Amino acid sequence: MKKHVRIMLVAVLSFALVGAFALAGCSSQPAEEPKQEENTQAPETEPAQEPVELQIFAANSLSKAMEEVQSLYMKDHEGVTFADTQYEASGTLNEMLGAGSYADILITASKGTMDTAVDEGYVDPNTRFDMFTNELVIVTGEGSDIEKSSLADIATGEYKLAVGDDNVPAGNYAKQSLSTTDPACYIDADGKTGADSTGKGGTFEGTPIADRVTQGSSVGNVCSYANSGDVDLAMVYSSDVYRFGGVKIVGTVPADTHKNIIYPAAICAESTNSEAAQAFLDWAFSNEDAIKIWQEWGFELAA
Template sequence: MIRIASRFLLSLSLLCAALSPCQAQDKGPLVLAAASLQESLTDAANAWATKKHPRPVISFAGSSALARQIGAGAPADIFISADEPWMDDVANKGLIRPGTRISFLANKLVLVAPANSGARIAIKPGFPLARALGNGRLAMADPDAVPAGKYGKAALTQLGVWPSVEGKVARAENVRAALTLVERGEAPFGIVYATDAMASKGVRVIGTFPANSHPPITYPIALLKSATSTDAEPFRRFLISREGKAIFARYGFTAK
């Protein structure tokens, strides 16, 4: 009986090795996510793994870079963008599963300075940011492509400040890279998400940009058509659940 059982288990193992569905069950989903989700999404992935699921693999970068990778055929299961336009870009190419897109988080935009800076400046129409910068640079994610930079440019434009600081912008590849420039003192000011500032001990918040000075900061999530992990859709549902949103709330995000 032992020999028969052993042969049965061996046959079952070989069958699972040969069939992609069995392989998919053992593989955690590959998630491409906006850089600003680094701590919160990592925590959510750890929580998911404690529920006896394979731990998701997460790649963080600027939403623009991730959307381009998906468009170029990069295999992934889930995409989480820091704005709607880059999710639109992926959707318009027919690369997301119908019915799986939902905006589930919101954020705020803040002006930060190094933690040891004594700078004070009130964010209002025409505020003297260029003068405060002096010969320094304003750290921002690329305002022509990356969501955090686009939101920042929109806010500064609405407040009538953009023309005076455009030539002083230090363009970073994503919002975390912009944050690092301020943390290191390489830029006297930076524009990042409130959650990024909350995650860093190296910066302090100078002020929060008015919500009406820029488009709403929302995070859409969707399952990609290239998804192969059978755990991808359950993990997506976990992230948008009350339990999942509570994890993000601990890191300063607002649930939608």
Template sequence: MLKKKATLLTTAAMAVFLATAGCSSGQSSKGGQNEKVTLTVSAAASAQDALEEIQTNYEKSHSNVTIQDNFGSSGTLQKQISQGAGADLFFSAAEDKFEKLVHDGDIDKKDSTDLLKNDLVMIVPEKNSAHLTHLNDLKKDSAEKIALGTPESVPAGQYAKQSLTTLSLWDKVKDKVVYAKDVRQVLSYVETGNVDAGLVYKTDALISKKVKITDEAPAKTHDPIVYPVGIVKDTKHRKEAEAFYQYLQSDEAMKVFKKYGFTAK
């Protein structure tokens, strides 16, 4: 009788243990789903304002995700990723910089898409004391300094040089050029009046009240300005990176991009 009672107690204890273990396992799994994750997005400086708003909106509905930005020129960011710098997504302002990572195996083509388009414009300080209204005016003596992104690493600078070359202006203005590390630095140079004009993306010009757009580079004078985005293959947060990648393509995100002057690809 005592032996039978002991067996029943042992069985009951085992049942309680299994139930507790099952419950604990379930809680652990649920906790794993809510684990805090930080995603690093390496993105072209020209996308900064739009991305920051989009990311704020995203974090409100994804409390376990924090998005950390690394803004800069697309060429610099591409080299960082190539050299193993930690990044979960790459948002480029140039297809060639992006395709280099695809070619080298750092981004899988199936995990990427051409997301946005942009335009290239000429801007001047608000006072426009040099009286520059057209791209052709850049060859005037009053245009003493012209800001461009460094063409080798800054896509906006690359597009600007292409456009000025196509318009037969490059040889006339190249000695006036002040090079900048990214498109936001070009914008800053013009805002502060340190240069007489600059060439930037339309989206950058629209966020500043200290500059005026006076001309737009014809699309046929430079390569198409396309913004690809993709998931870096070495991401340690594949699930969360895929979710944010998909969100960037959503109607909600596209409304924000359009608000800042981008157009859908």
């Protein structure tokens, strides 16, 4: 009887040990990790910048420099291009805007023409600033024997002279200076002289150069008259000598005989790209490489 009980006890203990080992084996299996849901949503990307084409209306004398500056800007600013920039006499640019032409930026060659643009609502006055300065010079053809000249020489009536017409700021400045000679070579409509004159609406009649003046519709035409020998002397900006060539400077017109030569710039009131237009102007006025280009073509940044 005792032997039978002992056999039964051994059997129970053996079964218990087998169960314990089985449980230990099960608990050693690694737990299955929960499956992660697949992300079927495409990653977010920043929207591509819309391409911008800027239309600039600029004074004639800026053409060569502006072309180089625009090319430089497009290299560093992907997505920005320029429409066919319009280079005309500043007064003509205003006439174009008044007739409904579209532009993002206006740069004129005188404060007076920008004043007109502001008064007529062509530009946003809050964006206006003075961009460049220039100087008025007396030139002659490269092959001319004339080596030196002055306002006093012009007042002798000995030389044929070319200046811009009333739509050309360089012509306005020239007439202001000619009103200061003795005797006067230009008669202001209001009897004013020098910087007090607008250089518009007056006459050469009754002066020493009454029949000796040719007026051009652009500074390019004025330079060409001197280059071809049609006239002996011409009055243009110093930057025009770099731009057109074929002429040489024989005199500098005293700055106190005319208004300060300033090129103002502004964003046009109808511009649909005002932010991009302002970014270009800011860059053109501050980038070292751009400034170097302006200076190479005879322009200095206004202080």
